[in-house]
Amino acid sequence: MNVKRVVIAAEVFSANLGDYAIYDSLKTILEQQGIEVVPLDLSLRKGWAEEGEVLVGPQGWAKVFKNGLKKISLYRSLSSRLKWYLVSKNKANEYWEQLIEKSDGVIVGGGQLLTDTNQYFPLRIGAVAEIAKRLNKPISVIGCGVGGTLTKNSFRGFKELLSNATYISLRDYTSRDKLKEYVGGDFPLHVSPDIAFGLPASRTVKLAGDKVCGLNVIPLSIFHRFVPEVRDVSESDYLLFWKRLAEGAIKSGLKLVIMTNGNPDDQAQANNVYNKLVESGIDVQLQNRPKRPSDLYRQIEQVDYLVAMRMHAGIVGCALGRKTATIAWDEKIPGVWRAVNNEDIVMRYDILKDSNPWNRILPVFESPGWPNDNKEIYQNKIHHDVSSCLKTMFE
The missing domain is CATH 3.40.50.2000 (Glycogen Phosphorylase B;)
Structure with missing residues (x-):
């Protein structure tokens, strides 16, 4: 049987390990359905800081500017865009294209990725969606959150993704309502629990004693x-x-x-x-x-x-x-x-x-x-959400 390979685009190797918990849960569920999973880190990391090579890390840029400048919203937005276009974009596109070309499709999610803080995610997710479209690979969204109010600029960044997604699920009803005005009423927006709720239960039994x-x-x-x-x-x-x-x-x-x-x-x-x-x-x-x-x-x-x-x-x-x-x-x-x-x-x-x-x-x-x-109920919802997504991508 031909095994499908799916790229998961997310904040995979973040120092905030809650981001990996999302990826870990989704990866486990996909593997249970016979899918091979490949991580694509939107912050351009190839692995953990002590182990993996960092493609284009933020450390050098962070050292250039003082904290006072970083508190100014306009500066943060301009800095993010300049960093992307002058430093990161070409190297990211080259590596991401290699990953996506060898895959059968792309899933964006989960986490608070549909947000436009400093134009960070719109630029990166837009690039991933453009590559998937050019290579004729299906792309979908699972378990994402929509942060704040999407501006016209950020929506332009996400437009390629939202226009070509075979399936979109959000992790809460507020995110669904925010996104409705951008995708229109005809495209169904599903709501399913945050993917990390699907992590397997602990196999560690805590010993009796002090609570x-x-x-x-x-x-x-x-x-x-x-x-x-x-x-x-x-x-x-x-x-x-x-x-x-x-x-x-x-x-x-x-x-x-x-x-x-x-x-x-x-x-x-x-x-x-x-x-x-x-x-x-x-x-x-x-x-x-x-x-x-x-x-x-x-x-x-x-x-x-x-x-x-x-x-x-x-x-x-x-x-x-x-x-x-x-x-x-x-x-x-x-x-x-x-x-x-x-x-x-x-x-x-x-x-x-x-x-x-x-x-x-x-x-x-x-x-x-x-x-x-409610654990069994919401975990079943997550598994159903993933299965529904895969059907729209590959059937």
Whole structure:
């Protein structure tokens, strides 16, 4: 039998390992259906930073400009476009064409890829779609999110993809509604849970003993960027939030461990949180920065409960069967959890100002059925979504 080969275009080898969890789940599902999978990293990485060759990495450019300039939106957009056209485009196109030419089709997804932050993804996804069209390869979209408001410029970047996609599924209803105005009412837009929810359940059975709660940390700057209502929260306020949360967890008889998704900035913030808690006399452990998906999975498997700030830390925790609560800093987070009928586990951003944040987390952890109530239903939806996509591509 002729085995189909599919290129997955996504943020595969990101330091934020939640991105790989999406790819990992989709790859597993496709392989179960007899598909050979090839990764295409939209940020031009051929592998992990310590192992693989980086085609055109951002490090050199990042060192040229100071942080002050990078805070200016116009500068970021112009810098992104210049970097693409002057440095990255030719090398990326050459390598991507090699991958796509040897494949039977391309799937874009998942993750928050249909967004126009600094024109980053429109340029890259547009290039992938153009190559697929030129080589007469079917292309589709699975499990993507639509970020913010798409501008006319960004839509032009995505137009090749949206005009030629055999199938489009989004990971939440808000993304579907945003995209409707661009693709028109005739083309069906499907909604299916975030692909990372399809990760296989943990095979690790946590040993009896102390119950452990993981605290998944992100920098305060992310809240400041996305949530104007908490821009008055200072770094000391943020550390106080973590101290209050930790004290509540300890009163509930839990051991504590601080962890991240692997982003170096997240780990720097985690170090600050850890130091604050230790200075306050709180017994807590700090996990090393996970550098591979297996590191992230193993760290999450070692806890019973997880307070997640990175959305895909929460999704991975759910997939692995851990009691999970997540804190929203972007509209995408409640939307994604709404798609699996578990919006109740999402805490609003104003929890950062709560004098007793643990009281808002605890009811989620005490829910008897969570996280397994709807698991089989939404995992079946993901598998059905992938199967439907493949039919439009190859039948």
